[in-house]
Amino acid sequence: MNLSMKRMQAILVKDYKEFSRNLAVSSTILVPLVIALFYSRMGIDTIQVHLMAINMTFSLVATYIQCCLIAEEKEKNTLRNLMLSPATIPEILIGKSMLTFIITILILTGSILLTGYNPGNTLIMIIAFLLSSIFYITIGTLLGLIAKTVMESSVIVMPVFFLFSIGPFASAFVEKYPVLKVIEWLPSTQLINLAESLENNFKVGDLVQPFGLISLWIIIVMILTVIVYNKRMKDDI
Template structure:
């Protein structure tokens, strides 16, 4: 595998982001909403970083899935991906280049959340580590959807319900005990629970097991989609 080609794909995505408004908005919408709500809404009894954790949880479960799936599906539909593969770019080089770009730019958004939430010292490291793990899992989900889909329309029809489940589950779990029981086996809910403990973080074995199992499952789904797509 050539790091030069992977880096070239990475740089290509940076240029393409500013051309694709739908993808660009995904990267800035939730951090911007977090900043606005944190500073504009003050309610007695509300946890200090309620809006930061809420929008950060939604961000890590929505932006990577949507953007990764849309980028891959668009390039498949426009035959750009085929041209790249015919130019001796290996599928793994392409996917790592795109995936690392999505992960990194989402981490920049995570830094905005961390600064707005006024996390410091060990707390900011805990926050960013938790976000990094969640974004990685979501990126795998988006990659699986993108490689499985024949075009953007198919990708969108799959992405929308998937991202709604993962992104809104943590919020809905706070209001419904039945949903909360279901949510405990989903990575985004466990990520949300860990965020709420930042500053006094005690990592429970349940959280670790659920996140690892989710990671393995998403990786398996990606590998399956990757092989079925004809890229392997």
């Protein structure tokens, strides 16, 4: 599969111009930094707090911004032109994700520095963060394809924020409410479990479930995204 870097870079530049003009969306990237600064001022130094700030960054930046960028393309009816262009599906989806990925990594780095998080194994956590970024950006793409307007995208992304950012803390009530056991399978929960494992004498086997489940989530959401994308392409045509 040949990918055209020029086409993907053109999409990246276009997204950057639209993103910089939309203050309602671009200002959102400051929220995780403010939250991280607040936690650092409180002096709370636990894995759960560090990872909550990180998971919020993924939801508020990776998912929200990506969702809004895709929804804005649909609202302006420019996504249809992009779909009918010579660019392939991978080129469009990767190109539309590049800006969000760059911003996510920058804000994630800032949040980690502000909270002072020092992972037990930096390399393993970097890989986990990269995989998580791909997952949250992909789910943002999926929601953006579903949303009809930018305003609707702001609403549709909220369940994702609460589920993946705050949801892991509900695992404390699993014994009382067994239905909440599903929360233990969330990628955000697996990220916390991974971080906790790395603080101890972890074994290679301890990494299999977190990485396996996060990767599985990515595959599932990617398949759904391609299905919805193809459906939208046929609807637009």
